[in-house]
Amino acid sequence: xxxAAPLPPTNGDMSGAVGAWNxxxxxxxxxxxxxxxxxxxxxxxxxxxxxxxSAFFEPxxxxxxxxxxxxxxxxxxxxxxxxxxxxxxxxxxxxWVSARGRTYFDETDTxxxxxxxxxxxxxQKRLEERLRIAQTAGGVGSFEYxxxxxxxxxxxxxxxxxxxxxxxxxxxRTINSVVHPDDPPIIQGRDGSGALxxxxxxxxxxxxxxxxxxxxxxxxxxxxxxxxxxxFIGVIYDITASKRxxxxxxxxxxxxxxxxxxxxxxxxxxxxLSGDLLNIIEPDGTQRAVNPAWKRVLGHDEAExxxxxxxxxxxxxxxxxxRTRLEALARGEPVAAFDTRLRAKDGSxxxxxxxxxxxGETIYGIGRDVTQRKLLEEQLRHSQKMEAVGQLTGGLAxxxxxxxxxxxxxxxxxxxxxxxxxxxxxxxxLEASMQSGQRAAALTHRLLAFSRRQALDNQPLDVGTLIGSxxxxxxxxxxxxxxxxxxxxxxxxxxxxxxxxxxxxxLNLAINARDAMPDGGRLTIAARNASLSEADxxxxxxxxxxxxxxxxxxxxxxxxxxxxxxxxxxxxxxTKPVGQGTxxxxxxxxxxxxxxxxxxxxxxxxxxxxxxRLYLPRHDGGSEGEATPEMPTxxxxxGEIVLVVEDDPAVLRLMLDALRELGxxxxxxxxxxxxxxxxxxxxxxxxxxxxxxxPGLNGRQIAEIxxxxxxxxxxxxxxxxTRDAGDEAGFLAPGIEVMQKPFSIDQLGRRVTRILRSPxxxxxxxxx
Amino acid sequence: xxxxxxxxxxxERDALTELVNIGVSRAAVSLRKMAGEQVLLSVPAVEVVTRxxxxxxxRERESGALIAVRQDFAGVFSGxxxxxxxxxxxxxxxxxVTAGSLSAEDAAELEDEALAETGNVVLNSCLATxxxxxxxxxxxxxxxxxRGDGSALFxxxxxNSEDAVVLFLYINFAINDREIRGYIAMLMDLPSIEALRGLxxxxxxxxxxxxx
Numbered sequence: 001x002x003x004a005a006p007l008p009p010t011n012g013d014m015s016g017a018v019g020a021w022n023x024x025x026x027x028x029x030x031x032x033x034x035x036x037x038x039x040x041x042x043x044x045x046x047x048x049x050x051x052x053x054s055a056f057f058e059p060x061x062x063x064x065x066x067x068x069x070x071x072x073x074x075x076x077x078x079x080x081x082x083x084x085x086x087x088x089x090x091x092x093x094x095x096w097v098s099a100r101g102r103t104y105f106d107e108t109d110t111x112x113x114x115x116x117x118x119x120x121x122x123x124q125k126r127l128e129e130r131l132r133i134a135q136t137a138g139g140v141g142s143f144e145y146x147x148x149x150x151x152x153x154x155x156x157x158x159x160x161x162x163x164x165x166x167x168x169x170x171x172x173r174t175i176n177s178v179v180h181p182d183d184p185p186i187i188q189g190r191d192g193s194g195a196l197x198x199x200x201x202x203x204x205x206x207x208x209x210x211x212x213x214x215x216x217x218x219x220x221x222x223x224x225x226x227x228x229x230x231x232f233i234g235v236i237y238d239i240t241a242s243k244r245x246x247x248x249x250x251x252x253x254x255x256x257x258x259x260x261x262x263x264x265x266x267x268x269x270x271x272x273l274s275g276d277l278l279n280i281i282e283p284d285g286t287q288r289a290v291n292p293a294w295k296r297v298l299g300h301d302e303a304e305x306x307x308x309x310x311x312x313x314x315x316x317x318x319x320x321x322x323r324t325r326l327e328a329l330a331r332g333e334p335v336a337a338f339d340t341r342l343r344a345k346d347g348s349x350x351x352x353x354x355x356x357x358x359x360g361e362t363i364y365g366i367g368r369d370v371t372q373r374k375l376l377e378e379q380l381r382h383s384q385k386m387e388a389v390g391q392l393t394g395g396l397a398x399x400x401x402x403x404x405x406x407x408x409x410x411x412x413x414x415x416x417x418x419x420x421x422x423x424x425x426x427x428x429x430l431e432a433s434m435q436s437g438q439r440a441a442a443l444t445h446r447l448l449a450f451s452r453r454q455a456l457d458n459q460p461l462d463v464g465t466l467i468g469s470x471x472x473x474x475x476x477x478x479x480x481x482x483x484x485x486x487x488x489x490x491x492x493x494x495x496x497x498x499x500x501x502x503x504x505x506x507l508n509l510a511i512n513a514r515d516a517m518p519d520g521g522r523l524t525i526a527a528r529n530a531s532l533s534e535a536d537x538x539x540x541x542x543x544x545x546x547x548x549x550x551x552x553x554x555x556x557x558x559x560x561x562x563x564x565x566x567x568x569x570x571x572x573x574x575t576k577p578v579g580q581g582t583x584x585x586x587x588x589x590x591x592x593x594x595x596x597x598x599x600x601x602x603x604x605x606x607x608x609x610x611x612x613r614l615y616l617p618r619h620d621g622g623s624e625g626e627a628t629p630e631m632p633t634x635x636x637x638x639g640e641i642v643l644v645v646e647d648d649p650a651v652l653r654l655m656l657d658a659l660r661e662l663g664x665x666x667x668x669x670x671x672x673x674x675x676x677x678x679x680x681x682x683x684x685x686x687x688x689x690x691x692x693x694x695p696g697l698n699g700r701q702i703a704e705i706x707x708x709x710x711x712x713x714x715x716x717x718x719x720x721x722t723r724d725a726g727d728e729a730g731f732l733a734p735g736i737e738v739m740q741k742p743f744s745i746d747q748l749g750r751r752v753t754r755i756l757r758s759p760x761x762x763x764x765x766x767x768x
Numbered sequence: 769x770x771x772x773x774x775x776x777x778x779x780e781r782d783a784l785t786e787l788v789n790i791g792v793s794r795a796a797v798s799l800r801k802m803a804g805e806q807v808l809l810s811v812p813a814v815e816v817v818t819r820x821x822x823x824x825x826x827r828e829r830e831s832g833a834l835i836a837v838r839q840d841f842a843g844v845f846s847g848x849x850x851x852x853x854x855x856x857x858x859x860x861x862x863x864x865v866t867a868g869s870l871s872a873e874d875a876a877e878l879e880d881e882a883l884a885e886t887g888n889v890v891l892n893s894c895l896a897t898x899x900x901x902x903x904x905x906x907x908x909x910x911x912x913x914x915r916g917d918g919s920a921l922f923x924x925x926x927x928n929s930e931d932a933v934v935l936f937l938y939i940n941f942a943i944n945d946r947e948i949r950g951y952i953a954m955l956m957d958l959p960s961i962e963a964l965r966g967l968x969x970x971x972x973x974x975x976x977x978x979x980x
Binding site (some may be wrong): 066067069070073074077078079080081104105109150164165167170171172173174177208488627 | 776779780782783784786789790792793794796797808809810824827828829830831832855897957971972974975976
């Protein structure tokens with residue numbers, strides 16, 4: 001072993017400086033060079049000359065001094081190799097030094113001196129400390145491996161990460177043995193044949209100490225080593241937390257997919273199982289998807305519906321409504337539920353109640369089959385109607401019985417007086433009977449008016465004149481407690497209506513008003529010209545926008561609560577006790593006005609009176625009242641032959657008697673079957689009078705046959721009602737007239753006489 | 769259960785390390801004389817571990833087969849000492865120690881003997897140094913060469929395993945610029961450790977008291 005070599009003098013910069021010392025054990029003298037002296041803060045000259053050995057410990061930091069003394073004690077007692085790193089305090093600055101020394105022996109193996117070199121390693125220590133802190137704080141373990149070797153240099157943190165005892169170097173086999181058998185080893189490319197460059201991989205380990213499984217990542221670099229081979233330098237760090245959150249996230253994602261899948265399945269199930277029709281529609285009505293309920297409810301296959309417009313299934317009557325709603329939906333407007341009929345596969349129709357919702361370009365529809373409900377509603381309506389009919393029949397029977405009592409009683413009394421020869425009172429009794437009969441006729445007339453099946457005698461009419469003529473009647477009817485005001489301007493338009501019906505309507509309204517003013521009040525009947533727009537006529541089914549004559553009937557009575565007002569025009573609705581009214585008043589007026597192509601409006605508030613407006617269309621032709629032909633004064637025939645077809649024996653008997661009484665000859669038949677051969681025969685006939693409602697051929701058909709066989713022979717049809725009085729004009733071919741039952745003998749006589757004396761009424765010579 | 773136990777503090781471990789260092793240095797002097805070559809021995813660190821800990825340590829650090837020289841000792845402290853090498857290193861050690869005076873065949877034949885002798889020198893020096901310090905007699909058995917892995921080496925030893933503590937020392941052989949690593953393991957029961965601790969304390973006291 002050579003002694004410490006002389007060293008160059010210090011240059012003042014301590015970093016990396018190397019000083020030398022020699023400690024003579026026997027003399028306890030320490031000799032050091034200038035570098036050592038400068039590292040230790042000694043006087044260089046004194047150090048070179050020799051100092052007490054205790055100088056070796058003087059600048060050493062307190063915490064390190066004892067351990068250094070123990071190490072030096074070892075060396076002085078024969079421990080050959082000395083290696084210590086410790087801190088010295090120099091001018092208030094702590095510096096790390098590394099002392100490497102040897103103990104030298106004499107021939108008797110007695111230690112003689114202790115010498116070595118001192119290096120300033122402050123920078124190195126600082127770097128090492130930083131690296132250590134970085135590794136510990138960052139949980140990063142470093143390693144260095146040279147290909148071909150069995151061991152790798154490792155850091156403490158490296159060992160800790162793997163759960164191994166800390167060591168400066170570890171066998172590669174030890175390092176790799178902690179790695180999960182399925183994962184790549186930490187140290188790879190031991191033969192140096194692997195690719196150069198950076199490397200990254202992740203792996204699981206079972207910690208050597210606890211067996212716990214952890215995820216680690218290795219990042220490093222393979223590069224050619226200075227002495228040949230390949231060095232692999234890198235770091236490992238724990239990624240268990242991120243792996244776990246990754247796994248948790250993956251699990252979450254997977255379960256999310258499962259959850260979404262489950263929800264989708266649930267919705268699919270609803271789509272498939274729903275008893276309601278579900279569909280997805282384009283804004284133009286094209287169906288994009290339909291659910292299986294369409295097959296179950298309507299019988300249509302999905303393939304028959306998808307791609308086609310919904311409209312082809314909708315009942316023609318419901319199409320306008322459906323289109324309106326679909327357009328509103330396409331505009332994104334909310335749409336309330338609505339009903340349409342859809343055609344089923346078997347051609348029948350089902351009522352579907354639709355709820356729609358739009359979402360951008362897509363409309364979602366839900367349709368519920370309400371056919372059953374509609375059926376029940378219809379049945380309910382019908383039963384309500386039947387109930388109402390029952391109420392009506394009760395009222396009618398009551399009225400008719402009273403009237404029949406008057407008729408029958410009068411006739412009975414007349415018969416008795418005739419038998420007793422008391423002729424002077426007969427006429428009075430018969431007159432009373434006749435009045436009862438006329439009241440019954442008026443009642444049936446009103447019934448027909450309500451049913452809008454009366455034959456209206458529409459004539460140009462001056463409403464003002466009519467109201468004026470009714471003043472006396474109205475005042476008598478209203479009594480003294482009600483004050484009547486009439487307000488009709490002079491320049492009122494002419495209207496077209498049945499005078500007696502209008503009269504009856506006004507009277508009815510006046511009576512209602514009177515009844516609504518039990519303590520008296522004021523009734524105003526006014527008329528004026530009015531123009532009505534389509535909006536004004538909302539709810540009317542007959543009136544057309546245009547010019548009308550308005551009749552206002554206003555009272556100061558009790559008025560009506562809203563629920564009564566809503567039903568005021570309903571047939572048979574009455575606020576009067578059973579038996580006192582048929583409830584036909586307002587509904588009859590309503591029927592009459594509608595049939596006259598007019599309009600009715602009602603305003604009322606409880607306690608504030610009622611205002612009813614009747615609108616009758618303006619007549620352009622001017623008043624033609626004077627154009628009505630004069631009734632012939634003579635109503636007797638002169639043997640003309642009349643063929644009578646009437647299936648009611650009583651009416652037939654009456655007809656025959658009356659005609660004969662008037663001077664006509666008659667041929668009687670009870671049906672068309674009997675009448676037609678007579679019409680076809682050569683018998684002379686001047687007039688055919690036929691009832692309309694007959695079994696087999698009806699009166700109209702008989703009339704047509706008659707017109708064909710005997711075109712010039714006039715026909716008079718008698719009817720209890722016309723099926724559609726609005727079409728009366730179409731019903732009446734030239735030469736055919738209609739007479740409304742019931743009628744008086746006098747009316748019959750006048751009509752027959754007029755027909756036979758008119759230009760068409762020339763006698764027919766029969767077929768030939 | 770932790771494999772590392774700490775019955776000695778830092779200062780005590782430093783002192784023990786120096787004591788063993790003094791011992792192995794004596795051994796190195798002897799080996800130099802035997803081999804006529806430069807031989808340096810040093811013990812850089814010592815750990816005090818349980819037997820299981822020692823097994824783990826040796827397994828982690830040495831993945832190959834091991835060869836050991838074993839000697840029992842008795843006196844003020846008793847136990848068993850082991851000088852352990854990786855088997856792959858043993859021939860190099862033998863050759864170095866015999867300084868190439870033997871043929872390869874002879875060396876192979878003499879391996880165990882040479883190893884036993886080397887081990888005897890090293891272990892004896894260590895233990896004798898300590899005994900001398902205590903000025904107490906210590907008797908030692910003849911060296912024995914054993915082979916096997918860590919657990920085999922330690923399991924073969926004392927029966928009173930419950931109390932057994934292992935002083936686990938790293939030893940570096942520097943022979944003709946060759947570095948050979950090895951381990952010295954001293955298995956002792958707790959009373960022996962306590963006796964050893966007394967020795968250490970005395971050494972420390974002497975160092976502190978030393979004026980120097």
